[in-house]
Amino acid sequence: MGKPNDPKYQKKVIRAAFNLLEAKSGPVLEDFSDVIPVKHGRMGYALPVDLVTKVSEIGDVDQLLEEVEAEVSSLHSAYVSGKAFRGRTTVGASEMPIKELPNFIAAFVKGQKPNSPRKGVTAIPQLKLVVEDLNAYYTEARMYEDNIDDFEILGKWFWEESKAGKLILALEAVSLESEDKVLRQIVEMSLITPRFWSEGPLPGTSASGW
Template structure:
């Protein structure tokens, strides 16, 4: 079943169990069809709230990031932002008793340094011996995004916020989003075929990349 939601949110907005249940039931109902294969579109977009939602990072270094050019200073801005999100992330884990962060095998405090090493043309040590370095980078990117999303959606009043609002916030207002947009460009130029593929398809969602093309 095709769904019109952002990549990474196959059931729609997080913390909206009623809507997510609808998506799952529509999918399961396809198994009742007498023949297949079957591919159908989910008929609805995510429900929009009448309440104006404003997401705010606990610390805001995004403007500072744009003004500085030195790699080490930009890494410092990213690390400060990651540190500033920590209390909200910890609250999210405590509240939900689960997290999707950690698939890369890299501690969140070290993810900024790991990701930024690629920006500086370095090749860091791969913390996982079962997958290639480009794929570990992909998982590190997913960990970073999940860390921010889980943290921001546990703030008061953010339950059920749409994935589009989350996406606009992450890619438009955080240092992490700007770092990943820059990382995409670096990886796309890599001579390593797998790394170039990661940059082209897996670091930044296609719609976000198109909006940020110069």
């Protein structure tokens, strides 16, 4: 709500919302007085349409996994410091240790379906939460380390430059060719990669999420 990493401004937005309760009649629909700049008509990053990994391009998954694990380790200090600085974190939806997230994703890339460690949550819904946690971990670490709050920059770094982004794009490629209908569907609905606001549907999909 409001600008990222700007608690003072976010409180301003919340106060404006609470002020609506003082209206003598309702319902009330009122625009916020400030205009928050949005890049290219979006509130966040979206993958370029042509950034698509093919299954034939994935290569050695174990090597890629090792590279992601090394990245995760290198970001740990910045993540912990950022969490302490903000007093909160968005990581934790999967309820899995951060160091276990890459391996869970890699198992799907290898064509496996690992058991979910959580009762009542099956493997594929858990996969979505794992991807979200890994993305959040990288984002929070980079935001603190380099004092960045531009989600276009953060998104480009994660999805186009990091090994973790490469791993998830490999997951997307494998999922689109999977016989598992649910796995294909969560990819086509942009629940794994941020393609929902791209310029067009992912090549080879039914675009059911559009």
